[in-house]
Amino acid sequence: MAEALILDSEAVNALARSSQRGVLEDRALAILSLAHDRRALVRVPAPVLAEVRKGPRFDAAVNHLLNDRGITVLELTRKIAQQAGALLTEARMSSVNAVDAFVVASALEFAAALVATGDPKDIRRLATRPPSVSVFSI
Numbered sequence: 001m002a003e004a005l006i007l008d009s010e011a012v013n014a015l016a017r018s019s020q021r022g023v024l025e026d027r028a029l030a031i032l033s034l035a036h037d038r039r040a041l042v043r044v045p046a047p048v049l050a051e052v053r054k055g056p057r058f059d060a061a062v063n064h065l066l067n068d069r070g071i072t073v074l075e076l077t078r079k080i081a082q083q084a085g086a087l088l089t090e091a092r093m094s095s096v097n098a099v100d101a102f103v104v105a106s107a108l109e110f111a112a113a114l115v116a117t118g119d120p121k122d123i124r125r126l127a128t129r130p131p132s133v134s135v136f137s138i
Contacts, residue, residue: 004110005035010118016061045106087107
C-alpha cells in the first residue's frame with residue numbers, strides 16, 4: 001500500500017478557492033507540496049465533493065483543482081462505507097459526521113495517510129484504529 005494525503009472539504013476549499021482563504025491556502029499548499037515531494041498519492045474522498053460543490057459558478061474552481069494537480073477522487077466503495085459506519089458507531093457519533101467518517105475510512109485504505117482537515121477534533125476522534133492516521137489541521 002502507498003502513502004497518501006487525504007483532503008477533506010476545508011482543504012479542498014483552501015486549494016480551490018485560494019483568493020477567499022488567505023492563510024489557509026498557504027497551509028494547504030505547503031502540505032500539498034510535501035505530499036508531492038514524498039511522492040504520496042493525493043486523494044479526495046467522493047463524499048467530500050458533496051460538501052464543496054456549490055453550483056456551476058463555484059464548481060469550476062474545484063474541477064480545475066481536480067483536473068490540474070494530480071489529485072484523484074477516491075470512489076466510495078461498499079467496504080469504505082461500512083467501515084465509516086463502524087467508525088461512527090465506535091466513536092459514538094451521529095450521521096451528521098458521516099463525511100468525516102468517510103474521510104477517515106478512506107485514509108485507512110492506505111499504509112500511511114495524512115488527513116488535511118479543517119475539523120481535526122472530529123477526525124482524531126474517528127481515527128483511533130490502526131494503522132494510524134495522522135492529522136494536519138488546515
